[in-house]
Amino acid sequence: MHYQTESWNSHKPTKSSSSSVITDPLAHIERLASDNAVVIFSMSTCCMCHAIKRLFCGMGVNPTVYELDEDPISGKEIEKALILLMGVSSVPVVFIGGKLVGAMDTVLASHINGTLVPLLKQAGALWL
Amino acid sequence: MASHRIEESALSDFGHIPYAVPHMIHPPTTFTNQEGSAFDFGELEEAIVLQAVNETKQPLYAGRPAATLEMFPSWPMRFHHTIRGSSKSGEESTDSGSAVHTLSSRGEGSRLEPESPVGRKTDSSSDHRVIDQMHHLQLPQQIDMASGSDSPRTGMSQAQPVAKPTSEKRRGAGSNSERLLDAKTLRRLAQNREAAKKSRIRKKVYVQQLESSRIRLSQLEQDLQRARSQGFFVGGGGGAGGNISSGAAIFDMEYTRWLDDDHRHMSEIRTALQAHLSDGDLRVILDGYIAHYDEIFRLKGDAAKSDVFHLITGMWTTPAERCFLWMGGFRPSELIKMLTAQLDPLTEQQLMGIYSLQRSTEQAEEALSQGLEQLQQSLTDTLASGSVNDSMHHMAVALGKLTNLEGFVRQADNLRQQTLHQLHRVLTVRQTARCFLVIGEYYGRLRALSSLWASRPREILIGDDISCQTTTDLQMVQSSQNHFSNF
Numbered sequence: 001m002h003y004q005t006e007s008w009n010s011h012k013p014t015k016s017s018s019s020s021v022i023t024d025p026l027a028h029i030e031r032l033a034s035d036n037a038v039v040i041f042s043m044s045t046c047c048m049c050h051a052i053k054r055l056f057c058g059m060g061v062n063p064t065v066y067e068l069d070e071d072p073i074s075g076k077e078i079e080k081a082l083i084l085l086m087g088v089s090s091v092p093v094v095f096i097g098g099k100l101v102g103a104m105d106t107v108l109a110s111h112i113n114g115t116l117v118p119l120l121k122q123a124g125a126l127w128l
Numbered sequence: 129m130a131s132h133r134i135e136e137s138a139l140s141d142f143g144h145i146p147y148a149v150p151h152m153i154h155p156p157t158t159f160t161n162q163e164g165s166a167f168d169f170g171e172l173e174e175a176i177v178l179q180a181v182n183e184t185k186q187p188l189y190a191g192r193p194a195a196t197l198e199m200f201p202s203w204p205m206r207f208h209h210t211i212r213g214s215s216k217s218g219e220e221s222t223d224s225g226s227a228v229h230t231l232s233s234r235g236e237g238s239r240l241e242p243e244s245p246v247g248r249k250t251d252s253s254s255d256h257r258v259i260d261q262m263h264h265l266q267l268p269q270q271i272d273m274a275s276g277s278d279s280p281r282t283g284m285s286q287a288q289p290v291a292k293p294t295s296e297k298r299r300g301a302g303s304n305s306e307r308l309l310d311a312k313t314l315r316r317l318a319q320n321r322e323a324a325k326k327s328r329i330r331k332k333v334y335v336q337q338l339e340s341s342r343i344r345l346s347q348l349e350q351d352l353q354r355a356r357s358q359g360f361f362v363g364g365g366g367g368a369g370g371n372i373s374s375g376a377a378i379f380d381m382e383y384t385r386w387l388d389d390d391h392r393h394m395s396e397i398r399t400a401l402q403a404h405l406s407d408g409d410l411r412v413i414l415d416g417y418i419a420h421y422d423e424i425f426r427l428k429g430d431a432a433k434s435d436v437f438h439l440i441t442g443m444w445t446t447p448a449e450r451c452f453l454w455m456g457g458f459r460p461s462e463l464i465k466m467l468t469a470q471l472d473p474l475t476e477q478q479l480m481g482i483y484s485l486q487r488s489t490e491q492a493e494e495a496l497s498q499g500l501e502q503l504q505q506s507l508t509d510t511l512a513s514g515s516v517n518d519s520m521h522h523m524a525v526a527l528g529k530l531t532n533l534e535g536f537v538r539q540a541d542n543l544r545q546q547t548l549h550q551l552h553r554v555l556t557v558r559q560t561a562r563c564f565l566v567i568g569e570y571y572g573r574l575r576a577l578s579s580l581w582a583s584r585p586r587e588i589l590i591g592d593d594i595s596c597q598t599t600t601d602l603q604m605v606q607s608s609q610n611h612f613s614n615f
Contacts, residue, residue, distance in 0.1 A: 045506070046532075047499045047500070047502045047503040047506065047529075047532050047536075048499055048532065048535055048536070048539070050498065050499050050502045051495045051496050051498060051499025051500075051502075051536075051539075052495065052499075054494065054495040054498040054499065055491060055492065055494075055495035058491050058494055058495060059491060104535075104539055105538075105539060105542050108492050108539060108542055108543055108546065109542065109546045111488050111491070111492060112485065112488050112489065112492065112543065112546035112547060112549075112550050113546065113549070113550050113553070114481075114484060114485075114488070114550070116488075
């Protein structure tokens, strides 16, 4: 599990508006998600995020974690975008292989019905 | 007149031993039950004695079963219409008050006339009047029999030859018999009267208690109806007394209903398996059962919104279930472990599927447990830290953290639901049906264990209680047999 902090800025668009740091948060999220096999948007204080991190680590996966509350610049924007994307809560949100998987309930459901492991293997996050 | 018939059948046995009846009077309760109004045994006794007078006029074995009835003027109402001076000879009167008939035919009825049956019951002075009459009746031998003969038959056999010839003599002054009538009979009649009075009073009190209980019961039922319609579960069902929240009460009620539905589904699956239905039909039944489980998870989700503590502490389950509770319900990996022992004939693919299901549930449980642990740690930090000044702020933060509990319970239920769905996918239709039966039976037994444990005898009870305990044990075991009947 590795946490991304400074490298976020490398993805900032060249044209930046005065109001928002990121013009297109969703695209930003997509870019961040496609960088790694498993990407988790989380918050350091959120216990459900802790649970989801534990789940992937327990499976032997090494997810890339973005702690939104530790990003003073774009954290809030991404959080708002995630709420728009997910509808209910912002974190945790999981991307595997650049594709959106969902929050904890979908991750658990896919793990139980046996679709999570093949997805991870396909994304190159698991070798077994 | 059912009571009349009862009286006949009961008394026909005594047809030939009229004088045995006084001995059978005690206990009086048997007779009081046959009649709505109270039965005065004092009057019975007197009537028997009076009947003896009657017997002198006719042979005892005249084949008149009605004679026995006449000796039992137990229905005082009969006294009413018997005082009409009808002649007795040869008349098969089934009227039990005909003893009075004879009295009236003798002209003694004049003294009975003014007495109403009610009056007879309540007015003891009337009894004295009857006794006065008996004084005049001069029944030496019969009274001897009535006054405590142990062999009524011999008494009767004596009475028989005596009856006829002494019809004239009985009016004679037998000072001996008069004294006997006075001393023993009087005392016994008085005792009977007292007993009859006591039984009347007891019966009245009992009926009053019954009436008040009935009223109270109907009131309780009304309250319960009203409360249920309002969605509250009245009574000690949850064991929480009055401290149960409305959301929790509603859920408890719905859970009880769900349990009843569960029983229904289980028996449906059981009969379907035994009837060897086609896979298609069985699948329909199983889909219904899955939907039944989806229902409870949905209900739990709603309950988690209003009262998460009620769910997570397991107050909605039985104590035994509560002991092994994991995050507000059953632990999916434990369920799988329990099932693998029951589902022996599995294909290789199925075995793999079950094994991977077990592993993934274990991983998911571990993740959720760790998440909950972190929540608890964070909450502890919040509550432990902070000065007195910041207490309100810290409380607000702590409250915010508590809201995460609902999320964990929901994820745990989600895990349970997914586990059941996956089981249905991995196994064949018949295997799934057996599987569901095993699960249902298991929890039924766990619930039964809970109640058995609660009602087990304690060591501190000694002496007389021990015998009661063993019978209770037997009853408990027998009552729980049905839980173990199917597997």
